[in-house]
Amino acid sequence: MKQPPALHDCRDAFVSTLEKLAQSNNNIVAVCNDSVGSSKLAGFSDKFPERLINVGIAEQNMVGVGAGLANGGKIPFVCAASCFLTGRALEQIKADIAYSQTNVKLCGISAGMAYGELGPTHHSIEDFAWIRVLPGIVVIAPADPAETSAAVKFAANHPGPVFLRLSRVGVPDIFESTHRFEMGKAACVREGSDITIIANGTLTHRALDGAELLAQHGIEARVLNMATVSPIDSSAIINAAKNTGAILTCEEHSVHAGLGSAVAEIVVQNCPVPMKILGVPGIFAPTGSANFLLDEFGMSAEGINDAGRKLVDKKRV
């Protein structure tokens, strides 16, 4: 029997990369809101105690402090549960970070429904929507440890605002450890010509599993890992629409205004094809773990397979 793959908490890759970068760059600092534990910053704090700036439970101040640190030449990684970072401090993110074009890296920890059982106050299924509409912030949701590490390195070197959307929900390895992150470039993680599945974050491995089931039904799905939601890879989307004729998107986010909507914006204006957007269907989610809820909302391998088959049928009509 095939062994299930080992699962990883991408926060580990996030902090180990951040600590390595901080070792060689004194300007890298971490800012948090009493989230040393949940942001896994204890190691950073041990190694660089002066450079861990804990503002307490005060997210508006936290984001403003990040902007000020950047003004003073620092490269702040501002870490907090994504629901509080983006929801509580959205105006600071708009004015102090995006509009001011400050060199701040916003790290939304435990995004999506990672805090599944804690309920919708702690879910962050609106963050793609809120952040991707702000001009000038790169929005990234890495899919595995290698991509997380590469995205952190990119963020540290990119001279401007970045929003890293990170999960704590276990994911298998998808990329080689040498994977390089390219801003605004989708990674094709499976070739196929009958349909394209576009996913990111915790959904990429589920999309790959769904594609395997589709293959059993004779449907070859292309799977694009769309780590960068903004700026989005429009040419990969247009090519997918032209070459495969149907697009299924999967995200740990509301179906409104997230990855699927970003893809649809490109599709409808360039090459309309049948599409289906899988995500949280415009409701406050019931109680349950992230994996339970993702299955519940049709994003198990079987659910993705079903949605994919229906879409291919639609294409044939």
Added chain:
Amino acid sequence: MDLKGLRDTARKIRLLDLETVYNAGAGHIGGEMSAIDILTTLYFHTLNIKPEQPDYPLRDRFVLSKGHTACALYVTLATRGFIDQALLPSFLQPNSTLNGHPNRVKVPGVETNTGPLGHGLPVAVGMAKAAKLSTEDWRVFVLCGDGELQEGSNWEAAMAAAQFKLDNLTLIVDHNRLQQGARLEDTNSLAPIADKFAAFGWSTTEIDGHNIEDIANALDTKTVSKHQPTCVVANTSKGCGISFMQDRVEWHHKVPNKEQYEQARKELEGAAI
């Protein structure tokens, strides 16, 4: 620059602000007149800055948190040589770099974009912390409106500034006692402001915000209390220098007509310095 020179500069900035708002047909003239003596003292006396190199890394930082009084900042920056004075007539015009709230990307000398209230102090805390981390001795000054202190983000930042012992940070509260729609005391009085900051762990002082000598003394490094941020409550008058605007809530963003403009000019030109 001596005191007389500073007072004369403040008068020139008031006149230029009046003219710019009048020509643009919009602005926030009341709060600009209340802040101009403070801005003049900062830019022509206190701040260690280089107009020819606005991003000089060791410069002192100034944050205009009450961003709606951007016109006063633009006029001050133009008078100090950060931007060309010829730009001022473009204030609020289509595609001008001088919009109604300051933009750091477009205007040399602006440190952070403000407009929504309660943003300046948190950013200034980050700046002051950056200086401490780098063991550099540049200072950070923020100018807030008094009504602006109703925004909770200021108090988050006030706690952090004291916790981080940011003695390189000075907050100046432009205490003109009027907010957009009414008097503070009829809205959310905030009184006593200095005592509140003292309770938050700040060193505090109260001054006449139109007395240049008082302002200069309050902002001097000598007055800084070690390991504590400083809050200077500057008692000011909205519309200061123009009799019919002074202490009148409607002049928050009213624009003078021709007759009022002429009268205001005459009053400012004739004022003793």
